[in-house]
Amino acid sequence: MVLTAHDASRRTREICALAPIIPVIVIDDAATARPLAEALVAGGLPALEVTLRTRAALEAIRAMAQVPGGVVGAGTLVTPADVIAAKEAGAQFGVSPGATDELLAACEAAELPLLPGAATATEAMRLLARGYDMLKFFPAEASGGAPALRAIGAPLPQITFCPTGGVSPANARDYLALPNVICAGGSWVAPADRIAAGDWAAIELLAREAAQLEGHA
Template sequence: MSIEKILASASVVPVVVIDNLEDAAPLAKALYNGGLKALEITLRTPIAAQAVKLMKEAVPQAYVGTGTVIDKASFDASVEAGADFMVSPGVNEELITLAKSSDIPFLPGAATPSEVMTLASHGFKFLKFFPAEAAGGTAMLKSIGAPIPQITFCPTGGITLATAPDYLALNNVICVGGTWMLDKQLIQNKDWQAIEALARQASEVK
Protein backbone atom coordinates (compact mmCIF):
# COMPACT_ATOMS: atom_id res chain seq x y z
CA MET A 1 0.00 0.00 0.00
CA SER A 2 1.37 3.43 -0.94
CA ILE A 3 0.67 6.76 0.71
CA GLU A 4 -0.38 8.00 -2.75
CA LYS A 5 -3.15 5.41 -3.03
CA ILE A 6 -4.39 6.21 0.50
CA LEU A 7 -4.44 9.99 -0.10
CA ALA A 8 -6.10 9.54 -3.49
CA SER A 9 -8.96 7.52 -1.99
CA ALA A 10 -10.99 10.69 -1.23
CA SER A 11 -10.49 14.42 -1.62
CA VAL A 12 -10.79 15.01 2.14
CA VAL A 13 -9.12 13.21 5.05
CA PRO A 14 -10.99 13.76 8.34
CA VAL A 15 -8.64 14.56 11.23
CA VAL A 16 -10.30 12.84 14.17
CA VAL A 17 -9.86 13.33 17.92
CA ILE A 18 -11.47 10.51 19.93
CA ASP A 19 -12.54 11.50 23.44
CA ASN A 20 -14.84 8.52 24.13
CA LEU A 21 -13.93 5.01 23.07
CA GLU A 22 -17.57 4.08 22.51
CA ASP A 23 -17.72 6.66 19.71
CA ALA A 24 -14.86 5.10 17.72
CA ALA A 25 -16.71 2.39 15.78
CA PRO A 26 -19.93 4.30 14.92
CA LEU A 27 -17.94 7.41 13.98
CA ALA A 28 -15.69 5.39 11.66
CA LYS A 29 -18.74 3.84 10.00
CA ALA A 30 -20.44 7.24 9.57
CA LEU A 31 -17.33 8.80 7.98
CA TYR A 32 -16.68 5.82 5.72
CA ASN A 33 -20.31 5.46 4.65
CA GLY A 34 -20.26 9.18 3.84
CA GLY A 35 -17.46 8.54 1.35
CA LEU A 36 -14.35 9.39 3.39
CA LYS A 37 -12.09 6.37 2.91
CA ALA A 38 -8.96 7.47 4.81
CA LEU A 39 -9.29 8.46 8.47
CA GLU A 40 -6.51 10.15 10.45
CA ILE A 41 -6.87 9.51 14.19
CA THR A 42 -4.74 11.95 16.16
CA LEU A 43 -2.75 10.55 19.07
CA ARG A 44 -3.82 13.43 21.30
CA THR A 45 -5.91 11.40 23.75
CA PRO A 46 -4.85 8.40 25.87
CA ILE A 47 -7.41 6.15 24.12
CA ALA A 48 -6.44 7.08 20.55
CA ALA A 49 -4.38 3.95 19.79
CA GLN A 50 -7.14 1.75 21.16
CA ALA A 51 -9.66 3.66 19.04
CA VAL A 52 -7.62 2.90 15.91
CA LYS A 53 -7.99 -0.84 16.55
CA LEU A 54 -11.76 -0.52 17.08
CA MET A 55 -12.20 1.59 13.95
CA LYS A 56 -10.21 -0.86 11.85
CA GLU A 57 -12.45 -3.69 13.11
CA ALA A 58 -15.60 -1.65 12.44
CA VAL A 59 -14.62 -0.61 8.91
CA PRO A 60 -11.95 -3.00 7.58
CA GLN A 61 -12.21 -1.47 4.08
CA ALA A 62 -11.16 1.99 5.32
CA TYR A 63 -7.60 3.25 5.70
CA VAL A 64 -7.28 4.05 9.40
CA GLY A 65 -4.10 5.92 10.23
CA THR A 66 -2.61 7.90 13.08
CA GLY A 67 -1.79 11.59 13.28
CA THR A 68 0.32 13.65 15.66
CA VAL A 69 3.13 11.11 15.32
CA ILE A 70 5.95 13.19 16.81
CA ASP A 71 8.46 10.78 18.41
CA LYS A 72 9.40 7.12 18.88
CA ALA A 73 6.69 6.56 21.49
CA SER A 74 3.88 7.72 19.21
CA PHE A 75 5.46 5.93 16.23
CA ASP A 76 5.63 2.65 18.18
CA ALA A 77 2.05 3.14 19.45
CA SER A 78 0.91 3.52 15.82
CA VAL A 79 2.66 0.32 14.78
CA GLU A 80 1.20 -1.55 17.74
CA ALA A 81 -2.30 -0.26 16.92
CA GLY A 82 -1.98 -1.55 13.36
CA ALA A 83 -2.17 1.89 11.72
CA ASP A 84 -2.53 1.78 7.92
CA PHE A 85 -0.55 5.02 7.64
CA MET A 86 1.04 7.67 9.85
CA VAL A 87 1.04 11.46 9.71
CA SER A 88 3.36 13.88 11.51
CA PRO A 89 2.84 17.63 11.97
CA GLY A 90 6.53 18.27 11.31
CA VAL A 91 9.69 16.25 11.01
CA ASN A 92 13.04 15.52 12.63
CA GLU A 93 15.89 13.09 12.04
CA GLU A 94 14.44 10.51 14.45
CA LEU A 95 11.12 10.35 12.58
CA ILE A 96 12.83 10.13 9.19
CA THR A 97 14.91 7.18 10.42
CA LEU A 98 11.85 5.46 11.94
CA ALA A 99 9.78 6.01 8.81
CA LYS A 100 12.49 4.50 6.60
CA SER A 101 12.72 1.45 8.87
CA SER A 102 8.98 0.69 8.55
CA ASP A 103 6.72 -0.51 5.73
CA ILE A 104 3.84 1.64 7.00
CA PRO A 105 3.19 4.58 4.64
CA PHE A 106 4.34 7.83 6.27
CA LEU A 107 3.19 11.39 5.55
CA PRO A 108 5.63 13.85 7.14
CA GLY A 109 4.67 17.46 7.77
CA ALA A 110 6.38 20.54 6.34
CA ALA A 111 5.63 24.26 6.33
CA THR A 112 8.66 25.84 4.63
CA PRO A 113 10.66 25.33 1.41
CA SER A 114 13.66 24.17 3.46
CA GLU A 115 11.63 21.46 5.21
CA VAL A 116 10.13 20.40 1.87
CA MET A 117 13.62 20.16 0.31
CA THR A 118 14.98 18.18 3.27
CA LEU A 119 12.15 15.65 3.04
CA ALA A 120 12.45 15.46 -0.76
CA SER A 121 16.15 14.63 -0.35
CA HIS A 122 15.11 11.65 1.79
CA GLY A 123 12.79 10.37 -0.92
CA PHE A 124 9.45 11.63 0.35
CA LYS A 125 7.19 12.71 -2.52
CA PHE A 126 3.98 13.30 -0.54
CA LEU A 127 3.93 15.71 2.40
CA LYS A 128 1.43 17.18 4.81
CA PHE A 129 1.43 21.00 4.54
CA PHE A 130 0.77 22.12 8.11
CA PRO A 131 -0.53 24.40 9.53
CA ALA A 132 -1.95 25.24 6.10
CA GLU A 133 -3.84 28.47 6.68
CA ALA A 134 -1.38 29.86 9.25
CA ALA A 135 1.60 28.96 7.03
CA GLY A 136 0.39 30.92 4.02
CA GLY A 137 -2.40 28.81 2.54
CA THR A 138 -2.82 28.38 -1.21
CA ALA A 139 -0.45 31.26 -1.99
CA MET A 140 2.37 29.52 -0.14
CA LEU A 141 1.68 26.19 -1.87
CA LYS A 142 1.70 27.87 -5.28
CA SER A 143 5.03 29.51 -4.42
CA ILE A 144 6.56 26.20 -3.25
CA GLY A 145 5.19 24.38 -6.29
CA ALA A 146 7.11 26.56 -8.75
CA PRO A 147 10.67 25.54 -7.71
CA ILE A 148 9.74 22.15 -6.18
CA PRO A 149 7.05 20.73 -8.52
CA GLN A 150 7.84 17.09 -7.75
CA ILE A 151 6.30 17.29 -4.27
CA THR A 152 2.55 16.76 -3.71
CA PHE A 153 0.75 17.93 -0.58
CA CYS A 154 -2.13 17.18 1.73
CA PRO A 155 -2.72 20.61 3.33
CA THR A 156 -4.24 20.50 6.82
CA GLY A 157 -4.98 23.14 9.42
CA GLY A 158 -7.75 25.71 9.34
CA ILE A 159 -9.27 24.46 6.07
CA THR A 160 -13.06 24.63 5.77
CA LEU A 161 -15.73 23.35 3.41
CA ALA A 162 -15.63 26.78 1.73
CA THR A 163 -11.84 26.92 1.25
CA ALA A 164 -11.15 23.23 0.46
CA PRO A 165 -11.89 23.64 -3.29
CA ASP A 166 -9.26 26.41 -3.54
CA TYR A 167 -6.62 23.97 -2.29
CA LEU A 168 -7.84 21.04 -4.38
CA ALA A 169 -7.60 23.21 -7.51
CA LEU A 170 -3.80 23.40 -7.11
CA ASN A 171 -1.65 21.04 -9.20
CA ASN A 172 0.47 20.03 -6.18
CA VAL A 173 -2.44 19.10 -3.89
CA ILE A 174 -3.83 15.54 -3.81
CA CYS A 175 -6.33 15.99 -0.95
CA VAL A 176 -6.93 18.13 2.14
CA GLY A 177 -7.23 17.32 5.83
CA GLY A 178 -10.07 18.80 7.84
CA THR A 179 -12.23 18.65 10.93
CA TRP A 180 -15.34 20.55 9.82
CA MET A 181 -17.37 17.33 9.33
CA LEU A 182 -16.65 16.29 12.93
CA ASP A 183 -19.19 18.48 14.73
CA LYS A 184 -18.52 17.98 18.45
CA GLN A 185 -22.15 18.46 19.45
CA LEU A 186 -23.36 15.92 16.90
CA ILE A 187 -20.76 13.40 18.13
CA GLN A 188 -21.75 14.07 21.74
CA ASN A 189 -25.40 13.49 20.77
CA LYS A 190 -24.34 10.36 18.85
CA ASP A 191 -26.13 11.67 15.76
CA TRP A 192 -24.23 9.45 13.36
CA GLN A 193 -26.67 10.09 10.52
CA ALA A 194 -25.86 13.81 10.63
CA ILE A 195 -22.12 13.07 10.73
CA GLU A 196 -22.52 10.80 7.71
CA ALA A 197 -24.31 13.61 5.85
CA LEU A 198 -21.46 16.03 6.64
CA ALA A 199 -18.94 13.39 5.54
CA ARG A 200 -20.80 12.91 2.24
CA GLN A 201 -20.79 16.67 1.68
CA ALA A 202 -17.02 16.69 2.31
CA SER A 203 -16.37 13.69 0.05
CA GLU A 204 -18.06 15.49 -2.84
CA VAL A 205 -15.79 18.54 -2.60
CA LYS A 206 -13.77 18.94 -5.77
Protein backbone atom coordinates in the same frame (compact mmCIF):
# COMPACT_ATOMS: atom_id res chain seq x y z
CA MET B 1 12.74 -5.10 6.22
CA VAL B 2 12.85 -1.30 6.10
CA LEU B 3 10.26 0.70 4.18
CA THR B 4 11.93 3.11 1.76
CA ALA B 5 10.90 6.75 1.58
CA HIS B 6 9.88 6.23 -2.03
CA ASP B 7 7.58 3.34 -1.13
CA ALA B 8 6.19 5.28 1.84
CA SER B 9 5.31 8.24 -0.36
CA ARG B 10 3.78 5.97 -3.00
CA ARG B 11 1.55 4.35 -0.39
CA THR B 12 0.52 7.62 1.28
CA ARG B 13 -0.24 9.10 -2.14
CA GLU B 14 -2.53 6.15 -2.87
CA ILE B 15 -4.30 6.72 0.44
CA CYS B 16 -4.59 10.45 -0.15
CA ALA B 17 -6.13 9.79 -3.56
CA LEU B 18 -9.03 7.82 -2.05
CA ALA B 19 -11.08 10.98 -1.38
CA PRO B 20 -10.66 14.76 -1.51
CA ILE B 21 -10.81 15.08 2.29
CA ILE B 22 -9.10 13.10 5.04
CA PRO B 23 -11.00 13.55 8.31
CA VAL B 24 -8.74 14.73 11.14
CA ILE B 25 -10.31 13.09 14.16
CA VAL B 26 -10.00 13.73 17.89
CA ILE B 27 -11.51 10.90 19.98
CA ASP B 28 -12.25 11.34 23.67
CA ASP B 29 -14.35 8.19 24.10
CA ALA B 30 -13.17 5.06 22.30
CA ALA B 31 -16.74 3.72 22.31
CA THR B 32 -17.60 6.27 19.63
CA ALA B 33 -14.75 5.23 17.33
CA ARG B 34 -16.34 2.41 15.36
CA PRO B 35 -19.71 4.06 14.63
CA LEU B 36 -17.87 7.27 13.72
CA ALA B 37 -15.63 5.42 11.28
CA GLU B 38 -18.62 3.59 9.80
CA ALA B 39 -20.42 6.91 9.22
CA LEU B 40 -17.39 8.53 7.57
CA VAL B 41 -16.69 5.53 5.35
CA ALA B 42 -20.37 5.29 4.37
CA GLY B 43 -20.22 8.96 3.43
CA GLY B 44 -17.32 8.35 1.07
CA LEU B 45 -14.30 9.25 3.21
CA PRO B 46 -12.38 5.98 3.75
CA ALA B 47 -9.01 7.44 4.85
CA LEU B 48 -9.18 8.42 8.52
CA GLU B 49 -6.57 10.21 10.61
CA VAL B 50 -6.95 9.71 14.36
CA THR B 51 -4.77 12.20 16.22
CA LEU B 52 -2.75 10.90 19.15
CA ARG B 53 -3.87 13.77 21.35
CA THR B 54 -6.09 11.87 23.76
CA ARG B 55 -5.80 8.80 25.96
CA ALA B 56 -8.50 7.11 23.89
CA ALA B 57 -6.68 7.52 20.57
CA LEU B 58 -4.90 4.16 20.37
CA GLU B 59 -7.99 2.22 21.43
CA ALA B 60 -9.95 4.20 18.85
CA ILE B 61 -7.48 3.21 16.14
CA ARG B 62 -7.88 -0.44 17.13
CA ALA B 63 -11.64 -0.16 16.79
CA MET B 64 -11.58 1.75 13.51
CA ALA B 65 -9.12 -0.71 11.99
CA GLN B 66 -11.93 -3.29 12.09
CA VAL B 67 -14.31 -1.22 9.93
CA PRO B 68 -14.63 -2.62 6.40
CA GLY B 69 -13.54 -0.16 3.74
CA GLY B 70 -11.66 2.10 6.13
CA VAL B 71 -7.96 2.96 6.04
CA VAL B 72 -6.99 4.18 9.49
CA GLY B 73 -3.94 6.29 10.21
CA ALA B 74 -2.40 7.82 13.32
CA GLY B 75 -1.84 11.55 13.37
CA THR B 76 0.37 13.73 15.52
CA LEU B 77 3.26 11.26 15.43
CA VAL B 78 6.16 13.02 17.14
CA THR B 79 8.44 10.36 18.64
CA PRO B 80 9.60 6.85 17.74
CA ALA B 81 7.48 5.60 20.66
CA ASP B 82 4.41 7.10 18.98
CA VAL B 83 5.24 5.18 15.82
CA ILE B 84 5.55 1.85 17.62
CA ALA B 85 2.31 2.39 19.54
CA ALA B 86 0.41 3.42 16.41
CA LYS B 87 1.66 0.43 14.44
CA GLU B 88 0.75 -1.98 17.23
CA ALA B 89 -2.74 -0.45 17.41
CA GLY B 90 -3.33 -1.21 13.74
CA ALA B 91 -2.58 2.10 12.05
CA GLN B 92 -1.98 1.67 8.32
CA PHE B 93 -0.26 5.02 7.88
CA GLY B 94 1.10 7.86 9.97
CA VAL B 95 0.89 11.63 9.82
CA SER B 96 3.24 14.06 11.52
CA PRO B 97 3.14 17.85 12.01
CA GLY B 98 6.81 18.04 11.02
CA ALA B 99 9.67 15.64 10.53
CA THR B 100 12.84 14.63 12.35
CA ASP B 101 15.43 12.10 11.25
CA GLU B 102 14.52 9.96 14.26
CA LEU B 103 10.82 9.96 13.40
CA LEU B 104 11.44 9.16 9.74
CA ALA B 105 13.80 6.32 10.65
CA ALA B 106 11.28 4.89 13.12
CA CYS B 107 8.50 4.86 10.53
CA GLU B 108 10.77 3.27 7.94
CA ALA B 109 11.88 0.60 10.41
CA ALA B 110 8.28 -0.10 11.46
CA GLU B 111 7.17 -0.16 7.80
CA LEU B 112 4.57 2.50 8.58
CA PRO B 113 4.03 4.81 5.59
CA LEU B 114 4.38 8.40 6.79
CA LEU B 115 2.87 11.65 5.55
CA PRO B 116 5.46 14.05 7.02
CA GLY B 117 4.69 17.69 7.63
CA ALA B 118 6.43 20.66 6.01
CA ALA B 119 5.57 24.35 6.03
CA THR B 120 8.45 25.87 4.05
CA ALA B 121 10.37 25.23 0.85
CA THR B 122 13.45 24.30 2.87
CA GLU B 123 11.56 21.69 4.91
CA ALA B 124 10.01 20.28 1.74
CA MET B 125 13.40 20.13 0.03
CA ARG B 126 14.97 18.29 2.98
CA LEU B 127 12.24 15.67 2.85
CA LEU B 128 12.54 15.40 -0.92
CA ALA B 129 16.28 14.84 -0.57
CA ARG B 130 15.51 11.86 1.68
CA GLY B 131 13.03 10.50 -0.83
CA TYR B 132 9.68 11.83 0.39
CA ASP B 133 7.61 13.57 -2.28
CA MET B 134 4.12 13.27 -0.74
CA LEU B 135 3.93 15.71 2.17
CA LYS B 136 1.52 17.34 4.56
CA PHE B 137 1.44 21.16 4.33
CA PHE B 138 0.94 22.24 7.94
CA PRO B 139 -0.28 24.53 9.42
CA ALA B 140 -1.83 25.39 6.07
CA GLU B 141 -3.76 28.58 6.76
CA ALA B 142 -1.25 29.97 9.26
CA SER B 143 1.53 29.33 6.73
CA GLY B 144 -0.06 31.44 4.02
CA GLY B 145 -2.87 29.23 2.78
CA ALA B 146 -3.44 28.22 -0.81
CA PRO B 147 -1.39 31.13 -2.26
CA ALA B 148 1.68 30.02 -0.28
CA LEU B 149 1.28 26.40 -1.33
CA ARG B 150 0.86 27.47 -4.95
CA ALA B 151 4.10 29.46 -4.68
CA ILE B 152 5.99 26.50 -3.17
CA GLY B 153 4.73 24.32 -5.99
CA ALA B 154 6.22 26.50 -8.72
CA PRO B 155 9.89 25.56 -8.07
CA LEU B 156 9.04 22.14 -6.55
CA PRO B 157 6.47 20.61 -8.91
CA GLN B 158 7.64 17.08 -8.12
CA ILE B 159 6.21 17.33 -4.57
CA THR B 160 2.52 16.82 -3.85
CA PHE B 161 0.73 17.86 -0.68
CA CYS B 162 -2.16 17.28 1.68
CA PRO B 163 -2.79 20.70 3.31
CA THR B 164 -4.08 20.52 6.88
CA GLY B 165 -4.70 23.14 9.55
CA GLY B 166 -7.46 25.68 9.09
CA VAL B 167 -8.93 23.92 6.07
CA SER B 168 -12.72 24.31 5.99
CA PRO B 169 -15.64 24.04 3.57
CA ALA B 170 -15.07 27.74 2.82
CA ASN B 171 -11.51 27.32 1.53
CA ALA B 172 -11.09 23.62 0.74
CA ARG B 173 -11.82 24.13 -2.96
CA ASP B 174 -9.02 26.72 -3.18
CA TYR B 175 -6.53 24.09 -2.01
CA LEU B 176 -7.98 21.26 -4.08
CA ALA B 177 -7.66 23.39 -7.23
CA LEU B 178 -3.86 23.49 -6.88
CA PRO B 179 -1.93 21.13 -9.17
CA ASN B 180 0.30 20.04 -6.28
CA VAL B 181 -2.59 19.06 -3.98
CA ILE B 182 -4.15 15.59 -3.95
CA CYS B 183 -6.42 16.01 -0.94
CA ALA B 184 -6.82 18.09 2.20
CA GLY B 185 -7.21 17.25 5.87
CA GLY B 186 -10.18 18.66 7.74
CA SER B 187 -11.77 18.28 11.15
CA TRP B 188 -15.18 19.74 10.29
CA VAL B 189 -16.50 16.38 9.04
CA ALA B 190 -16.21 14.92 12.55
CA PRO B 191 -17.32 17.72 14.89
CA ALA B 192 -17.03 17.04 18.61
CA ASP B 193 -20.65 17.93 19.37
CA ARG B 194 -22.01 15.51 16.76
CA ILE B 195 -19.70 12.74 17.99
CA ALA B 196 -20.78 13.34 21.60
CA ALA B 197 -24.43 13.23 20.55
CA GLY B 198 -23.94 10.05 18.56
CA ASP B 199 -25.45 11.77 15.54
CA TRP B 200 -23.90 9.47 12.96
CA ALA B 201 -26.44 10.40 10.29
CA ALA B 202 -25.32 14.04 10.47
CA ILE B 203 -21.67 13.01 10.25
CA GLU B 204 -22.36 10.75 7.28
CA LEU B 205 -24.02 13.71 5.55
CA LEU B 206 -21.02 15.94 6.25
CA ALA B 207 -18.76 13.23 4.85
CA ARG B 208 -20.91 12.83 1.77
CA GLU B 209 -20.74 16.57 1.09
CA ALA B 210 -16.97 16.62 1.63
CA ALA B 211 -16.49 13.63 -0.68
CA GLN B 212 -18.02 15.67 -3.51
CA LEU B 213 -15.69 18.63 -3.13
CA GLU B 214 -13.70 19.64 -6.16
CA GLY B 215 -11.21 22.41 -6.64
CA HIS B 216 -11.92 25.74 -8.28
CA ALA B 217 -9.41 28.23 -9.59
